[in-house]
Structures are given as structure tokens and as C-alpha cells.
Amino acid sequence: MEQNTLKRLAVYPGSFDPITNGHMDILERALRLFDRVVLAVAPNEKKKPLFSAAERADLAREALLRFGDRVEVTIFNGLMVEFARKQNATAVVRGLRLISDFEFEFQLNLSNRKLAPNLETLFLMPKDHLIFLSSSFIKELASFGGDVSPYVPQNIEAALKQKYSTTNLP
Numbered sequence: 001m002e003q004n005t006l007k008r009l010a011v012y013p014g015s016f017d018p019i020t021n022g023h024m025d026i027l028e029r030a031l032r033l034f035d036r037v038v039l040a041v042a043p044n045e046k047k048k049p050l051f052s053a054a055e056r057a058d059l060a061r062e063a064l065l066r067f068g069d070r071v072e073v074t075i076f077n078g079l080m081v082e083f084a085r086k087q088n089a090t091a092v093v094r095g096l097r098l099i100s101d102f103e104f105e106f107q108l109n110l111s112n113r114k115l116a117p118n119l120e121t122l123f124l125m126p127k128d129h130l131i132f133l134s135s136s137f138i139k140e141l142a143s144f145g146g147d148v149s150p151y152v153p154q155n156i157e158a159a160l161k162q163k164y165s166t167t168n169l170p
Contacts, residue, residue, distance in 0.1 A: 022133035
């Protein structure tokens with residue numbers, strides 16, 4: 001019997017500033033469905049990120065070590081659908097938390113369908129206790145010295161403490 005060598009690959013794009021346990025949960029769910037996932041860090045300077053794209057990618061790589069070669073972290077610029085095509089991805093994974101996410105994601109998906117009709121978008125929801133998590137919430141909590149340990153991997157907690165101890169950004 002001939003073994004199928006075709007691997008199912010998905011792209012999980014986002015700013016990941018920083019990666020949270022909610023992102024980790026979405027990634028774990030995606031890995032149940034795909035052989036490999038490319039976590040694609042978008043620079044997105046419009047969001048005024050706390051960490052540079054390179055820092056976010058490095059932090060994500062460290063947080064995702066337990067997944068081995070099933071997860072690749074990379075930085076991408078430009079259209080996500082073009083990046084996904086170059087990766088030979090069959091799907092894009094997006095997380096949905098709240099109803100407010102839906103309208104934005106719906107519009108984005110309609111546009112992406114026109115640009116890349118063969119690229120599917122898969123919406124995944126995190127576990128109930130992670131549904132409220134956002135990178136913005138984490139950064140605000142950390143900026144006031146709050147305990148972020150229940151919400152982020154250990155290396156992210158350390159990076160946030162370091163960042164806020166050396167900056168006076170709120």
C-alpha cells in the first residue's frame with residue numbers, strides 16, 4: 001500500500017503581541033486537524049506593538065517548543081493569502097472569542113475567499129475559561145504589575161516583567 005506523503009498544513013496568522021494561553025489553545029486544536037501549522041507573526045505596526053516582530057517570533061518559538069517540528073514560527077509581510085499560498089497551506093486558522101470578533105473575521109474571510117478561493121478558513125474557539133483573553137488585556141494587566149501567569153506561557157510572563165521593568169509604557 002502506497003503511503004500518502006501529502007501533509008495537511010495550516011497557517012495561523014496574528015500579531016501575537018504577546019502569545020497567550022488562548023492562542024496556545026487554538027494552536028493545539030489546529031494540530032488535531034492538521035499535520036503542521038505555521039504560526040505567522042504579522043508585524044502590524046498600526047497596533048503599536050509592545051514587542052518587535054522578531055521578539056514576538058522568538059517568544060512564540062520558545063513557548064511552542066513542546067510541539068516540535070509540527071509548528072513553525074515565521075514573520076510575514078504582505079497579504080496573508082499570498083503567504084499561505086507560498087507555504088502550500090490548505091487552510092487558515094483563526095480564533096474567535098467574542099461576538100465582536102465575528103464581524104471583523106467575517107469580512108476578512110469574504111475578502112480572502114475572493115483572493116484565494118481554494119484556501120479554506122477554519123474558525124476555532126478557545127476553551128471557555130480562555131474566551132476573554134486578549135493580548136491587549138495581558139499587556140494592560142502586566143503594565144500594572146498584575147499576575148499574568150494564569151494567562152501566558154512562563155517565558156512570556158518573564159518577557160513582560162522585563163519589558164515593563166525597563167519601560168514606562170502603560
